[in-house]
Amino acid sequence: MNKQITFAHSIGLGILGLICFIGLWQGLASSDIVPSVFLPSPLEVYDRFTTLLERRFAGATLPGHLAASFQRFAYGFILAALIGIPLGLLMGWYQVLDEIVSPLFDALRFVAPIAWVPFAALWFGTGIGGPIMIIFAGAFPPCVINAYRGAKFVDPRLIEAANMLGTPSHRVIREVLLPSSVPSIISGLRVSAGLGWQSLVGAELIVASAGVGYMMVQGQANVSTTTVMAGMVAIGLVGLALDSALRLIERIIQRRRGLGQ
């Protein structure tokens, strides 16, 4: 690699980078090149963010919208995990099921989750059912794929050892296969959460009457760039929190099984 740099140097450069970024934004916003309606300054976005925490916009405060979004997300995500993980595990254990489901799965994989929006609206309405289906469409494939991988690539020696010692097959499943697929399942859940959250935002932009995405569309319609940007910040923060939570669970599980470090 190119020259190594010290930790302090790298922190300094990082802070410099952030200052450049925010300075450029601030500079463009306060100059006349871009009208401030379209590019508000960072401070204005922050102001709007704090205002939205208390004042209602598009029917609810920002926490209210976030709660509505998060509720849908939780339903869709849990549904995807409850169906996707067992399906993936079964596909990994029973070859016939793998051979039957894989072609269907491959055919559906290329349909972007967002393309399900029209059917979701038609079947489940635009209130809570439709968005849940979109989140499900986004979060389901990684659950299946990672559970499948986890079950398929268990060290065969472990199973052979268990078989040789005469372990009954239900115990092999519970005590060998399941524990060894857990790390793969958890990392699948992390990918799922990210994709599900992103799909939710998309669904709310298109069809919804509440939620952060809806708030942003209303902000866009009212040419309130600060509202749109505050929404982006909120979405980013929730996404980050979700990812960190799942990362933490991943680490706790690894440490418990002595796989840490």
Next chain:
Amino acid sequence: MPRRVSIGFATILVVCILWYALTTGLGIIPSGRFPSPAETWSALIHLSGRGYGGGDLAIHVYTSLRLVVLGFLFAIVTGVPLGLLMGWSRKAEAFINPIFLIIRPIPPLAWIPLAILWLGLGDAAKMMVIWFSAFVPSVINTYTGVRNIDRPVLEAAYMLGMPKGRFVTEVLVPGASPMIFTGLRLSLQASWTTLVAAELVGAFYGIGRVLNVAQQDLYPGMILVGMIAVAILGWGTTKALGMAEQRALRWNTAALAARG
């Protein structure tokens, strides 16, 4: 694996028969909920003949495909060099990484309202969000690819006094190329998702526009045609990228073997 292939065909066949039986034969699924094969076919004829949602099938496919390809290429041209730079220079990495850490958690789809505010409902706004969604994976994977190059290879090139230009084209890019292609595949998928979402939010032409109008008209046959079109386009572009990858990585048998 002939067994795998035959079971696959049998599954698809059973699904098609079920589709026909449930919609047309037994009529369990009403046509207002999901279209029958005949309705889907007539929607396809409608779209490719008279046109729907402002244009015919060719115009919609051309609009969507052009936007994805352009946005994607633009993201490669900007993202791969930035990833190379960040992978190569610790200073550039330290400078740029924090900015990335702030922007990355915001999903590309969340940029759509801002893009519309800035650039309107035309092609420019779509290009912006597609670029954005494809840019991040190409930067990150290129960066990881450079970091994974064997140190001795880099040191040998250095020791032999390779000029900078040749070093980039003959060591950095080839060394990082397996990861670069992994990033490009993720980028391509993200591009399609983003484009469909952006077109659903607002567009004059494109497959997403077809889906949107079909949704408002409660026209299930057309919705299904739109979804199939999205899937075929996504599959086709992924295949094309895979072929490009095979060509580009032909020299590297280990990388190809790892891909299977």
